[in-house]
Amino acid sequence: MSKQFKRTTVTAALIYANGPIHIGHIAGCYLPADIYVRYLRASGQDVKFISGTDEHGVPITIKAKKEGITPQEVVDKYYKIIKESFEEFGISFDIYSRTSNTVHHEMSQDVFRNLYEKGQFIEETTEQYYDEKAQTFLADRYIIGTCPKCGNENAYGDQCERCGSTLSPTELINPRSALSGVQPVMRPTKNWYLPLDKMQPMLEKYVESHPEWKTNVLGQVKSWLNDGLKPRAMTRDLDWGIKVPLPDTEGKVLYVWFDAPIGYISMTKELTEDWEKYWKDEETRLVNFIGKDNIVFHCLIFPAMCMADGRFIVADNVPANEFMNLEGDKISTSRNWAVWLHEYLREFEGKQDVLRYALAASAPENKDSDFTWGDFQTRNNSELVGILGNFVNRAVVLTQKNFDSKVPKQGELTDFDRQTLATLAEMPAKIAESVENYRLREALALMMDVARLGNKYLADTEPWKVIKQDRERTATILNIGLQITANLSILCEPFMPFTSERLLKGLNLEKFSWKDAGRADLIAEGHELAEMGLLFEKIEDATIQAQIQKLEDAKKTNELAGKTVPVLKEEIQYDDFAKMDIRIGTIIEAEKMPKSKKLLKLKIDDGLEQRTILSGIAEHFEPEAIIGKQVTFLANLAPRKMMGMESQGMILMAEDKDGSLAFVQPGKAVWNGAPVA
Numbered sequence: 001m002s003k004q005f006k007r008t009t010v011t012a013a014l015i016y017a018n019g020p021i022h023i024g025h026i027a028g029c030y031l032p033a034d035i036y037v038r039y040l041r042a043s044g045q046d047v048k049f050i051s052g053t054d055e056h057g058v059p060i061t062i063k064a065k066k067e068g069i070t071p072q073e074v075v076d077k078y079y080k081i082i083k084e085s086f087e088e089f090g091i092s093f094d095i096y097s098r099t100s101n102t103v104h105h106e107m108s109q110d111v112f113r114n115l116y117e118k119g120q121f122i123e124e125t126t127e128q129y130y131d132e133k134a135q136t137f138l139a140d141r142y143i144i145g146t147c148p149k150c151g152n153e154n155a156y157g158d159q160c161e162r163c164g165s166t167l168s169p170t171e172l173i174n175p176r177s178a179l180s181g182v183q184p185v186m187r188p189t190k191n192w193y194l195p196l197d198k199m200q201p202m203l204e205k206y207v208e209s210h211p212e213w214k215t216n217v218l219g220q221v222k223s224w225l226n227d228g229l230k231p232r233a234m235t236r237d238l239d240w241g242i243k244v245p246l247p248d249t250e251g252k253v254l255y256v257w258f259d260a261p262i263g264y265i266s267m268t269k270e271l272t273e274d275w276e277k278y279w280k281d282e283e284t285r286l287v288n289f290i291g292k293d294n295i296v297f298h299c300l301i302f303p304a305m306c307m308a309d310g311r312f313i314v315a316d317n318v319p320a321n322e323f324m325n326l327e328g329d330k331i332s333t334s335r336n337w338a339v340w341l342h343e344y345l346r347e348f349e350g351k352q353d354v355l356r357y358a359l360a361a362s363a364p365e366n367k368d369s370d371f372t373w374g375d376f377q378t379r380n381n382s383e384l385v386g387i388l389g390n391f392v393n394r395a396v397v398l399t400q401k402n403f404d405s406k407v408p409k410q411g412e413l414t415d416f417d418r419q420t421l422a423t424l425a426e427m428p429a430k431i432a433e434s435v436e437n438y439r440l441r442e443a444l445a446l447m448m449d450v451a452r453l454g455n456k457y458l459a460d461t462e463p464w465k466v467i468k469q470d471r472e473r474t475a476t477i478l479n480i481g482l483q484i485t486a487n488l489s490i491l492c493e494p495f496m497p498f499t500s501e502r503l504l505k506g507l508n509l510e511k512f513s514w515k516d517a518g519r520a521d522l523i524a525e526g527h528e529l530a531e532m533g534l535l536f537e538k539i540e541d542a543t544i545q546a547q548i549q550k551l552e553d554a555k556k557t558n559e560l561a562g563k564t565v566p567v568l569k570e571e572i573q574y575d576d577f578a579k580m581d582i583r584i585g586t587i588i589e590a591e592k593m594p595k596s597k598k599l600l601k602l603k604i605d606d607g608l609e610q611r612t613i614l615s616g617i618a619e620h621f622e623p624e625a626i627i628g629k630q631v632t633f634l635a636n637l638a639p640r641k642m643m644g645m646e647s648q649g650m651i652l653m654a655e656d657k658d659g660s661l662a663f664v665q666p667g668k669a670v671w672n673g674a675p676v677a
Contacts, residue, residue: 003316005285007046009278010037011264012091013290014099017053017075018063021082022338023371024331026089027324027359028291032440034091035360036287038494039435042514048278050267052097053079056241057256058141062178071240075100085341089352090497095271099242099259104266108259109245111309112234116246120308121192122231129157129169129184131177136251137237138169138177138184145172161334189237191252192244196229199304203229206303206314214438216292216366217320221299232301234258261302264288265312285316292322319438322364326371327551336554339371339547347547353496354380354536360444360495373544381538383448388499389535391454392488395481396506396532402467407482407527408475410520417480420457421520424450424484428517431491447491454484479525482507486522490514499535506532560657581636582652582676583607584666590623593643602651604633607673614647620661632664632676 012033015025033049040047055075064071075098083096098104115121129138143157148171150163157169169175177184196203207213207221234255235244241253269275278284288298298318306312325331331338344355358379362369399405413421427450434443458481467474485503490512493500504511507523508530516522588610589603598616600623613633632652639646653661666674 006283008285010049010287012051013294014054014260014263016059017055017078018059019333021085021341024324027363028321029289030091033289035440035494049094050264051093052267054260055098055100058139061240088345095267097267097270099263105242107266108242108262113245115308122195124193125188125190127186128189130187131179131184133180133182142178143169143175144178145175191233191235193231193233195231200229220295257297279312286313288315288318290320292320295320322368324364324369335558353499363441373547377539377544384536388451391451392485394458395485399478405529407523408479409525410479411472411476425518444495482523483520490517583635584670584674585672586630587626590627605672611648613649614642615651630665
């Protein structure tokens, strides 16, 4: 880090409180931020870790409408689920609050009022869509229509989720209101805009002063700047949100991306009385951890707000990650194509660190990455069990077995011992450099290299063999093995805090600081170890297959939910319908047709005689299960030869969303031959 700071304020993006949290959210910003913060704390630095739920904006009202509850009930429900999931997963916020709190409303209104009084806004009246039936202006997400680029008939007014195109409501073909379904009309409305175009030179200077930012961040920001910034409305015509603190503004609220980032400041104020030094002191480093969909807001709009206000610092770094996909497909909450954190914690009890490790190891730091359950299993079984767990277990068990669980004396060192300890001493600084520069995948790999170092040391020195001839040499080997284990309790803590706790408990030690890492004397001779147990357990194929099946079931359910009732066929006259003789009959015999997967040969009692009908339902019903059932059939359909046999009618079936078939039957038993009128 080039500039030295007295303290650090770390924020992680405020997530909408309209649903649970999934692994894409975790990998995007929360786990990277937690790793960074835990390292800073271990290094003795003054740091505050701030986040919470974003409880305003259209996604909340859409969710409320969908669930049939109020927006407040939505945010109360999901705030609790999200907060508890973070706590159980070990995301170590200093405060996890919410934008519905009074202190946040007051601070957001204060910032808006300050900008207004300083003349920083442009007041502008524009034409926007209005729902005459619902009697309200429509936010972009409340306008649905046909995408002009791909033809998707259910594109939103701000984005088409099928092709990913960014849209404006006026670009939609045949727009309709998501509230009432009617076609909206254009009406004038006044809003307050932040003139980003006039602020562009100042923002360009700010961005250019940070060439160290990640390439994916700089690339997106410079693209926006090259296209030329435009004024952006900081108010909206909505009922749900923070009221605009000006006279005669009924029905207007602050734009969610105006109030949300102010939440970082208001939540810090909730946390501590000396909050101002974390937001107003130039000797404070501000780091915003976000996902790539929030880059423009944190690198341009939020800094512009802070610059215009004049009281707050701007971010020193915005280490945004790209997106994490799932099993080769984009994570989608609407399609339930996700691994939900609260479900993982319930189904993989005690395995928080396995997921932390797997997500950190494949984090989308510079480009999109993919989470697969197969990779998750391999990371656990081959790396956590096979490398880290294997080394620690050997070092501890051999000490328990041969030295009565007491740390043996470190005697005379060989060149190999000194080389191993020298490598160990170098690792904390290497890991620290990677973390400080937001290369967290690299830092995690270096931490695992320490476990590999320990494995190699034990494999090359073979204490299980040496003990038979040289107890003193074995003591030195195991002492060094235990010193490496103690170092791992420090080095793994930012990444796997629960594993660090288990290591310290098993070694019977108190928590170290980062400055202790690299030492070869962390555990004194004669120190007694406690019971360690296995750090990790293998995850079996059946467990992984159950998770994959769960995703496939979700995909199938979503596909079925997306099916719509077929459009009506071409209109016919009554005389056309009257020509059909539809009757009720009973199946008295049923058998599969030889050499056919689809056909069943049915004998039907139609009240006058017995007729044979061949029906393509063999993949849906077993012959013996349908004997005795009454069915509806077309009695006067011209006979047709199929596979050398004449079929004398057609059974009428109903097809469900999933393609399964059901007989069309009378509501009660009727006489065979009863006509359907």
